[in-house]
Amino acid sequence: MYLQEVFNAIFKNHLYEYFVINRHFKIIEYSDEVSKYCEEGGNSSDETDIFMLLPELFGIERELQEVFDGLKDSFVIPYILKDPNYVNMRIHPGRQERSFSRDEKQFETLIILFENVTETATVQQSLIQERNERTLLLEELADKNRQLKRFNEQMQEVVDEQIKLNLEKQKTVELQSRHAQIGEMIGMITHQWKQPLNAINAISTLLKLKHQTGKLDAELFNINIENIFTQTEHMNQTVNDFQRFFNPRKEKVSFNLLENISTILTLVEIDYKLNDITLELDGDESIVVYGYPNEYNQVILSILKNAKDAFLAAPHDYMQITISLRRHNDRSVVTIKDNAGGIPDHIIDTIFDLYMTTKDEGSGLGLNIAKSVIESNMDGRLDVRNIQNGAEFSIYL
Amino acid sequence: MISKKVVLIGDFSTGKTSLIRRFVDNQFSDAYLSTIGVKISRKNILWEENEIQGLIWDIEGGTPMKAINRSYLLGAHGCIVVADITRPQTLESLQDYIEVMQQGPSQIPIVVALNKCDLIEPSHADEIAAGVKVKQNKIEELYLTSAKEGSGVEAMFELLGRMMIGEGE
Numbered sequence: 241m242y243l244q245e246v247f248n249a250i251f252k253n254h255l256y257e258y259f260v261i262n263r264h265f266k267i268i269e270y271s272d273e274v275s276k277y278c279e280e281g282g283n284s285s286d287e288t289d290i291f292m293l294l295p296e297l298f299g300i301e302r303e304l305q306e307v308f309d310g311l312k313d314s315f316v317i318p319y320i321l322k323d324p325n326y327v328n329m330r331i332h333p334g335r336q337e338r339s340f341s342r343d344e345k346q347f348e349t350l351i352i353l354f355e356n357v358t359e360t361a362t363v364q365q366s367l368i369q370e371r372n373e374r375t376l377l378l379e380e381l382a383d384k385n386r387q388l389k390r391f392n393e394q395m396q397e398v399v400d401e402q403i404k405l406n407l408e409k410q411k412t413v414e415l416q417s418r419h420a421q422i423g424e425m426i427g428m429i430t431h432q433w434k435q436p437l438n439a440i441n442a443i444s445t446l447l448k449l450k451h452q453t454g455k456l457d458a459e460l461f462n463i464n465i466e467n468i469f470t471q472t473e474h475m476n477q478t479v480n481d482f483q484r485f486f487n488p489r490k491e492k493v494s495f496n497l498l499e500n501i502s503t504i505l506t507l508v509e510i511d512y513k514l515n516d517i518t519l520e521l522d523g524d525e526s527i528v529v530y531g532y533p534n535e536y537n538q539v540i541l542s543i544l545k546n547a548k549d550a551f552l553a554a555p556h557d558y559m560q561i562t563i564s565l566r567r568h569n570d571r572s573v574v575t576i577k578d579n580a581g582g583i584p585d586h587i588i589d590t591i592f593d594l595y596m597t598t599k600d601e602g603s604g605l606g607l608n609i610a611k612s613v614i615e616s617n618m619d620g621r622l623d624v625r626n627i628q629n630g631a632e633f634s635i636y637l
Numbered sequence: 638m639i640s641k642k643v644v645l646i647g648d649f650s651t652g653k654t655s656l657i658r659r660f661v662d663n664q665f666s667d668a669y670l671s672t673i674g675v676k677i678s679r680k681n682i683l684w685e686e687n688e689i690q691g692l693i694w695d696i697e698g699g700t701p702m703k704a705i706n707r708s709y710l711l712g713a714h715g716c717i718v719v720a721d722i723t724r725p726q727t728l729e730s731l732q733d734y735i736e737v738m739q740q741g742p743s744q745i746p747i748v749v750a751l752n753k754c755d756l757i758e759p760s761h762a763d764e765i766a767a768g769v770k771v772k773q774n775k776i777e778e779l780y781l782t783s784a785k786e787g788s789g790v791e792a793m794f795e796l797l798g799r800m801m802i803g804e805g806e
Contacts, residue, residue, distance in 0.1 A: 299712015318674035369671040
């Protein structure tokens with residue numbers, strides 16, 4: 241009885257509300273206001289099953305039993321009574337069984353103490369809330385980053401695909417452009433060959449006639465045969481020049497600029513003459529540069545062709561293209577001037593852009609490739625400006 | 638009256654409290670308030686002329702740094718593992734929670750709730766559910782739920798009730 245009095249003295253001062261239960265989980269004692277810790281304000285009374293009032297104990301019968309048997313110390317169950325009331329329910333061993341020795345602890349009762357921890361739990365809840373909200377934000381941020389990364393990857397794929405398509409398209413256009421160049425060169429060769437073929441034809445006719453009339457002597461025969469050899473040699477040279485021109489070298493070499501440009505002019509001059517376009521070449525014949533001679537030639541040819549097209553679009557009495565070679569600050573400068581009227585001001589800044597053309601059947605590739613060849617492949621520079629009555633292209637190498 | 642203990646577990650902020658509130662009070666609030674400890678709700682269900690007291694345990698959500706308190710799971714008759722269908726991390730955690738439940742002394746019915754389905758297109762939700770089922774092969778029953786709109790909630794608790802009294806499939 242003494243212990244009971246002490247117990248009452250402590251707990252009935254409302255430091256804690258409490259239940260005391262027996263080994264059958266029946267309530268045998270309780271504090272005055274303990275019902276406020278029970279769900280829905282359950283009414284406590286003697287011999288009531290504790291689980292009816294405290295469902296929080298449901299399922300932990302074994303743990304309670306272990307406390308009765310002295311196998312487990314007191315433990316705490318934190319729970320939310322009614323938001324925002326937080327309660328810690330402490331399960332303590334109560335009165336010890338009289339029949340057991342001090343070493344073998346068995347308890348007749350358990351004491352269930354209630355502690356209102358709303359104040360500390362609210363702080364704890366705020367911290368957890370803050371942590372969870374921060375984690376949610378981080379998750380969202382990570383998700384957005386993933387989406388952004390995925391979007392970038394998709395965009396990169398689109399860009400790569402577009403670049404691939406553009407390269408394929410450029411290759412096709414380049415091929416078409418090359419075929420067109422070849423066709424043009426074949427036309428030029430045809431022009432070149434017409435004269436020697438006509439000469440050979442005339443010589444053959446003469447030789448046949450002389451032979452038929454019995455007037456073909458050895459001297460006349462040899463002179464004319466020699467003449468045929470000369471003509472065929474000229475034709476052969478033309479074909480060799482053509483072959484060399486269209487077989488780009490893969491390695492850079494040193495080459496004489498004047499000789500190189502002369503070769504092109506030899507190939508195209510008849511075509512230009514037939515169109516009443518005068519080609520002039522002058523300058524320092526000792527300039528040697530380092531690069532790809534045939535690619536360089538194609539750049540010259542491309543610029544010449546643009547001038548020729550401009551002349552054909554607006555022909556006049558004195559159509560002239562002048563090519564000049566000079567040195568400037570250890571660099572070679574080749575200028576190609578024409579008097580074809582110049583480039584309209586509104587397009588001159590975009591004249592080297594890919595697919596930029598003013599012609600109905602132009603590919604818009606020639607000058608773009610020309611700039612790329614000079615500036616990317618040979619570390620030079622290709623500029624254009626308008627001069628009086630025409631345009632001037634300058635190649636620095 | 639028979640009492641049945643149902644525990645709701647899952648990562649934090651997956652909507653466990655909201656699912657219970659929808660089922661017990663038919664209410665919903667958009668405000669997010671983290672649960673700490675456990676909150677027990679009761680709902681009495683009349684089942685074939687027998688009244689069953691459902692004790693529904695809303696358990697503090699787990700985080701990668703803090704696992705759920707296993708003592709809360711003791712004596713449970715059924716379990717709902719909740720994930721937020723919009724958060725892949727919570728879907729990944731499903732298997733861990735299921736395993737925790739299966740490690741208990743007795744095998745109890747487990748239902749998975751993919752909550753917050755109102756936030757995504759239904760077809761997308763179906764795709765995710767199918768993916769979860771394939772990936773988490775221990776899942777027996779899976780529900781697409783929305784505590785906000787109430788869809789799937791009643792049906793899920795009803796199925797779990799049937800399973801707990803041995804009438805489930």
